Amino acid sequence: MVRQASAYLPAAERALERFPVDADDVELVAHSENVTFRVTARNTATDYALRLHRPGYNSLVELDSERTWAQALADAGIVVQGSVPSTRGRHFELIDIPETGEERYAGMTTWLDGTPLSDYLDANPDDALRRRLFHKIGEIAAAIHDQSSHWRAPPGFTRPCLDIDGLLGEAPRWGRFWEHAALTPAERALLLEARRKAAARLEVYGQTPGTFSLLHADLHPANLVYDGATLALIDFDDSAFGWHGYDIASALIEYRSAPDYHALQAALLEGYCGRRPLADADIEMLSVFLMIRGMALIGWFHQRPEHAGSSFFTAVKDRVLDDCRRLPSAAWTA
Numbered sequence: 001m002v003r004q005a006s007a008y009l010p011a012a013e014r015a016l017e018r019f020p021v022d023a024d025d026v027e028l029v030a031h032s033e034n035v036t037f038r039v040t041a042r043n044t045a046t047d048y049a050l051r052l053h054r055p056g057y058n059s060l061v062e063l064d065s066e067r068t069w070a071q072a073l074a075d076a077g078i079v080v081q082g083s084v085p086s087t088r089g090r091h092f093e094l095i096d097i098p099e100t101g102e103e104r105y106a107g108m109t110t111w112l113d114g115t116p117l118s119d120y121l122d123a124n125p126d127d128a129l130r131r132r133l134f135h136k137i138g139e140i141a142a143a144i145h146d147q148s149s150h151w152r153a154p155p156g157f158t159r160p161c162l163d164i165d166g167l168l169g170e171a172p173r174w175g176r177f178w179e180h181a182a183l184t185p186a187e188r189a190l191l192l193e194a195r196r197k198a199a200a201r202l203e204v205y206g207q208t209p210g211t212f213s214l215l216h217a218d219l220h221p222a223n224l225v226y227d228g229a230t231l232a233l234i235d236f237d238d239s240a241f242g243w244h245g246y247d248i249a250s251a252l253i254e255y256r257s258a259p260d261y262h263a264l265q266a267a268l269l270e271g272y273c274g275r276r277p278l279a280d281a282d283i284e285m286l287s288v289f290l291m292i293r294g295m296a297l298i299g300w301f302h303q304r305p306e307h308a309g310s311s312f313f314t315a316v317k318d319r320v321l322d323d324c325r326r327l328p329s330a331a332w333t334a
Contacts, residue, residue: 007099008035012050015106018086018093021048033057034237035104038111047111048084052095052104058160058237060092063105065157066236067091069148069214076147078140079232081109112234114227118254121221127260131267133221136231137251138271141219144233145244146276148214162217162242163207167292168199173240175299182313187321191298194291194324201288207243211282215242219250245282248272249289253297254312256290256319287323294320 009028012035016023022042030036033054040047053063070080086093092105117137121130160166166173178191205211216223218238225232251268255261265286272278294316301313 008052008097010099011052011095011097011104012037015050015052015093015095018088018106019084019108020087021084021108026050039108049081049109049111051107051109052097053092053107053237055102055104059158060105061156061158062160063092063107065153065159066239067107068154068157069159069239070236072151073144073147073233076143078143078147079112079230081112081232081234084108084110112225112232114225114232117221117224117226117231120226127263130260131263133226133231134264134267135271137219137221137224138268138273139275140224140231140233141244141247141251141268142272142274142276144216144247145213149209151214159214160240162215162240162246164199164202166240166242167246167296168195168202172296172299174296175303177295177299177302180298180302181305182308182317190321190324191295194327195295197327198288198292201285202243205281205285211245212243213241215240215244215247217242217247217250219247220254221251243289245285245289246293248286249293253290253293253316257315291320291323294323
């Protein structure tokens with residue numbers, strides 16, 4: 001992993017030749033599916049993020065659409081990174097990477113100063129502060145859904161769809177979660193039965209502009225940057241059309257084992273409903289979306305065996321299986 005990560009630095013330097021930024025320093029800051037660098041420029045106080053996007057996940061049209069929507073959110077008052085066009089006026093440039101035998105699209109945005117909210121929450125156990133921040137997450141989620149519910153996408157706009165098929169079909173966006181090698185035959189059967197019931201529940205719930213539109217779709221606190229006053233939204237790589245409840249579940253799921261989880265959930269929903277109402281049916285569906293988001297995370301780990309043995313995976317798997325066991329209750333009946 002270290003060898004491969006270092007191999008991307010020459011690619012980043014070649015990519016910078018395509019953008020109007022006079023780089024003074026290029027620092028690798030993240031290497032996961034995407035490879036992200038922080039670029040310090042000469043003669044300006046502005047830093048930039050250069051991202052080499054993973055091959056085969058989003059097409060160029062989907063990447064361009066991501067930037068189009070991010071700008072629309074910025075126009076609606078949501079703090080996001082600004083796009084930096086290349087010298088040819090493009091959002092993305094295709095870069096050959098012989099060091100790894102790949103081609104990747106490179107894109108640049110402005111850098112947002114601050115701390116990932118997940119790190120800030122870990123370092124600040126104050127209950128009142130945590131509730132205030134989850135209240136803000138709820139406000140941001142509602143602002144996103146307000147914008148996307150009323151926004152008319154331009155011709156050619158394309159993003160994936162997290163409908164029943166995208167979440168629970170034969171080829172879910174985040175992987176066939178029921179095939180994870182760590183599952184026993186009994187656990188696999190339990191997941192498959194829960195998958196069937198959850199799909200039936202979504203069918204009854206339906207899709208309306210008030211519940212289904214463009215989502216961030218990975219709204220966990222690591223994708224929010226906090227500078228002590230403002231929360232800014234980053235990483236639209238997974239943005240898709242889907243149910244608003246899935247966004248809410250994405251923000252909450254990693255805190256389900258926290259002692260103050262119920263208070264955090266209540267604070268988030270209060271922040272959300274202060275801007276955008278939720279019907280009783282929407283709130284009742286949150287437990288379904290939490291389970292489905294957990295299934296998606298299991299699928300993510302299934303596609304990445306290098307993360308085998310992760311304690312987070314074990315916690316998610318155990319929680320999802322517990323959700324599955326509760327499916328026969330009246331609240332889950334489709």
